[in-house]
Amino acid sequence: MDGEALVRKFQEAQMCLTPEALQLLEGREEREAERVLEALRGREFIVTPELVRGILEPSPPEAGEAEGGFFRPKPLAAEVEARVEVLRDVTGKSYSRGEVRDFLKLFLDRYERLKGLLMKRSDYADPLPLGELAGMEEGEEVRVVGMVAEKRETPGGHLLLRLEDPTGTAAVWVYKGKSEELLEKAEEVIPDEVIGVEGTLRSGDKEPRIVARDIAWPDLPTSGSSPKVEEPVCAVLLSDLHVGSKMFLREVFERFLLWLEGRVGDARQRDLASRTKYVVVAGDLVDGIGVYPQQEEELYLHDIFRQYEEVASLLERIPDHIKIVLSPGNHDAVRPSEPQPAIPREVAGRLYDLNTVMVGNPAWVSLHGVKFLLYHGRSFDDLVSVLPGNSRKDVSSMMVRLLRARHLAPMYGGKVAVVPEERDFLVIDEVPDVLHCGHLHISGYKRYRGVWAINSGTFQGMTSYMRERGITPTPGMVTVMDLQKNKPSVIRLV
Numbered sequence: 001m002d003g004e005a006l007v008r009k010f011q012e013a014q015m016c017l018t019p020e021a022l023q024l025l026e027g028r029e030e031r032e033a034e035r036v037l038e039a040l041r042g043r044e045f046i047v048t049p050e051l052v053r054g055i056l057e058p059s060p061p062e063a064g065e066a067e068g069g070f071f072r073p074k075p076l077a078a079e080v081e082a083r084v085e086v087l088r089d090v091t092g093k094s095y096s097r098g099e100v101r102d103f104l105k106l107f108l109d110r111y112e113r114l115k116g117l118l119m120k121r122s123d124y125a126d127p128l129p130l131g132e133l134a135g136m137e138e139g140e141e142v143r144v145v146g147m148v149a150e151k152r153e154t155p156g157g158h159l160l161l162r163l164e165d166p167t168g169t170a171a172v173w174v175y176k177g178k179s180e181e182l183l184e185k186a187e188e189v190i191p192d193e194v195i196g197v198e199g200t201l202r203s204g205d206k207e208p209r210i211v212a213r214d215i216a217w218p219d220l221p222t223s224g225s226s227p228k229v230e231e232p233v234c235a236v237l238l239s240d241l242h243v244g245s246k247m248f249l250r251e252v253f254e255r256f257l258l259w260l261e262g263r264v265g266d267a268r269q270r271d272l273a274s275r276t277k278y279v280v281v282a283g284d285l286v287d288g289i290g291v292y293p294q295q296e297e298e299l300y301l302h303d304i305f306r307q308y309e310e311v312a313s314l315l316e317r318i319p320d321h322i323k324i325v326l327s328p329g330n331h332d333a334v335r336p337s338e339p340q341p342a343i344p345r346e347v348a349g350r351l352y353d354l355n356t357v358m359v360g361n362p363a364w365v366s367l368h369g370v371k372f373l374l375y376h377g378r379s380f381d382d383l384v385s386v387l388p389g390n391s392r393k394d395v396s397s398m399m400v401r402l403l404r405a406r407h408l409a410p411m412y413g414g415k416v417a418v419v420p421e422e423r424d425f426l427v428i429d430e431v432p433d434v435l436h437c438g439h440l441h442i443s444g445y446k447r448y449r450g451v452w453a454i455n456s457g458t459f460q461g462m463t464s465y466m467r468e469r470g471i472t473p474t475p476g477m478v479t480v481m482d483l484q485k486n487k488p489s490v491i492r493l494v
């Protein structure tokens with residue numbers, strides 16, 4: 001490409017080439033100039049020869065060595081040993097045969113453990129079994145814990161919640177026109193979740209009736225504590241790469257890799273890159289095959305093995321001192337029912353050869369002593385259909401709602417299929433430091449009672465599926481969790 005055209009091209013993209021950078025690019029192919037332009041667009045104003053070389057001649061960075069005249073210090077995280085511990089994960093521990101009685105066991109386990117969490121509250125220390133209500137006097141004050149078997153509005157505009165426990169059932173009435181606050185709470189209730197109800201006993205025709213005064217969730221304890229991390233390390237949180245889809249944003253991912261190598265970004269961003277010790281992907285590494293109708297037309301790789309090959313080729317370029325944690329999503333090649341085991345070696349062998357830890361979905365993983373709960377987020381598809389506007393207005397509010405339910409997929413019989421393991425892997429029985437989800441393709445975070453709820457966004461552009469549903473994704477927003485400062489921040493790559 002000739003010099004004049006190059007200068008113009010970069011100027012149009014609001015960048016300025018130094019004379020040396022111009023010299024380097026002159027005589028090269030247009031395609032190469034294009035690559036440099038795309039990698040730096042919106043990131044850099046002055047384009048130096050170092051930046052150009054960094055993009056066109058990426059050589060394996062040697063620690064602290066002068067590279068092409070450009071001194072890049074050794075990343076801080078390279079001095080620190082990775083500390084990854086998989087605390088809980090279904091991979092290799094799935095014994096379910098999927099029989100009806102297995103489901104009964106699963107729900108009983110879920111109920112007992114969530115009731116246990118509610119009983120930690122002083123007011124719910126001793127809830128009444130629903131089976132005992134029938135023998136009690138009308139007008140008595142009661143506290144019960146049940147699973148929501150039904151939630152509906154009555155013809156009179158009141159809200160009826162039918163509760164179930166292993167001993168019986170009860171109809172909980174939330175009257176309209178009494179307490180606005182209570183009605184709002186009741187509207188928040190998700191079918192099948194476990195809640196506590198406090199109210200007055202009334203006799204009913206078929207089953208005991210409780211006129212509700214208050215509703216309680218297992219929730220998180222109010223006093224959260226922060227993890228203590230000695231070393232200045234960060235974890236980069238990603239999800240929803242969707243490699244294989246025509247909408248996979250390769251250039252954005254390339255820019256992500258450049259940033260991670262310390263080649264692009266401002267001082268603050270380079271500092272975060274230098275301290276990055278972990279990259280965590282919460283599912284949907286590939287777009288998969290046959291996941292949604294007419295997906296074929298939106299794929300550039302029609303073979304699942306090749307999709308994972310491509311993921312491996314990309315992740316391979318992450319610097320060696322960074323540990324990569326990979327968890328599956330609903331587009332990955334593993335059973336779609338939850339809990340999902342790790343993506344198997346048979347389809348993604350090369351991923352196992354990288355510096356990776358392969359875990360299931362959900363998975364509890366400790367990174368440098370910070371407890372992460374990874375969950376792809378399929379249950380959000382169910383939540384949006386039942387939650388009132390306020391609690392689904394942003395992605396992190398929905399994540400907070402899961403924390404309050406202390407369950408990752410409270411609703412049964414919707415989009416989330418469940419494998420009836422003996423123990424319900426989706427109960428949030430411990431308090432994580434970070435809940436990391438994806439699936440919604442919208443980045444966002446929020447702190448709730450000491451826990452960071454982080455949705456990591458995506459590297460996929462708008463698909464026809466999303467357009468139909470009016471969802472606008474936020475690709476190229478990378479969340480970096482500073483483990484030492486216990487604080488997330490977002491790097492924009494687009």
Ligand code: ZN
Binds near residue numbers: 331439
């Ligand atoms: Zn996805």
Ligand code: FE
Binds near residue numbers: 438440
């Ligand atoms: Fe997904």
